[in-house]
Amino acid sequence: GAGVSQSPSNKVTEKGKDVELRCDPISGHTALYWYRQSLGQGLEFLIYFQGNSAPDKSGLPSDRFSAERTGGSVSTLTIQRTQQEDSAVYLCASSLAGYGAEQYFGPGTRLTVT
Amino acid sequence: GQQVMQIPQYQHVQEGEDFTTYCNSSTTLSNIQWYKQRPGGHPVFLIQLVKSGEVKKQKRLTFQFGEAKKNSSLHITATQTTDVGTYFCAGGVGKLIFGQGTELSVKP
Numbered sequence: 730g731a732g733v734s735q736s737p738s739n740k741v742t743e744k745g746k747d748v749e750l751r752c753d754p755i756s757g758h759t760a761l762y763w764y765r766q767s768l769g770q771g772l773e774f775l776i777y778f779q780g781n782s783a784p785d786k787s788g789l790p791s792d793r794f795s796a797e798r799t800g801g802s803v804s805t806l807t808i809q810r811t812q813q814e815d816s817a818v819y820l821c822a823s824s825l826a827g828y829g830a831e832q833y834f835g836p837g838t839r840l841t842v843t
Numbered sequence: 844g845q846q847v848m849q850i851p852q853y854q855h856v857q858e859g860e861d862f863t864t865y866c867n868s869s870t871t872l873s874n875i876q877w878y879k880q881r882p883g884g885h886p887v888f889l890i891q892l893v894k895s896g897e898v899k900k901q902k903r904l905t906f907q908f909g910e911a912k913k914n915s916s917l918h919i920t921a922t923q924t925t926d927v928g929t930y931f932c933a934g935g936v937g938k939l940i941f942g943q944g945t946e947l948s949v950k951p
Binding site for chain 1: 849873874876878884885886887888891931933935937938939940941942943944946
């Protein structure tokens with residue numbers, strides 16, 4: 730079946746612009762996660778959605794970052810007034826259940842802020 | 844806060860040599876997962892351990908969960924060039940915290 734998809738695969742933007750990154754999770758997966766991975770680094774947790782529960786936003790690095798999940802499916806990560814330090818690969822993952830379940834990752838969006 | 848530390852950061856081996864990466868937590872974990880990320884790829888789930896002292900094997904890969912559920916290891920026997928990539932552990936109580944990963948390179 731289809732895996733997690735993300736769009737765009739690459740995004741180059743100018744400093745100060747807003748960007749939106751999209752994630753389509755695996756159908757039926759109730760949990761969705763966003764991570765950030767800088768070059769050669771580990772995975773930095775950003776935000777977690779599970780069903781109709783309030784999202785866990787504890788990993789968002791600043792108020793310029795926000796995310797929504799509409800209808801329990803597609804999610805959009807928005808970064809406002811982008812900065813050069815926002816340049817990274819943004820990975821989305823979904824899982825059949827919540828925390829502790831196997832996570833399926835998408836291919837990521839590589840964001841470059843010039 | 845909860846931290847998951849992984850060592851070493853890099854490991855370069857000759858093909859056929861063994862490889863081990865270690866994962867340590869400051870707190871007791873309810874479970875631990877291991878992922879592999881090939882160069883240019885995304886993390887792919889390998890396995891999950893939940894029981895104290897648990898050992899699981901997948902062909903040449905052996906995964907262990909410590910008795911105190913605070914540490915874990917991944918051992919690869921007789922590495923092959925296909926083993927190249929970064930291996931991440933992820934553990935927690937509830938939210939999974941990813942380690943920084945161990946990048947494995949294998950010289951043929």
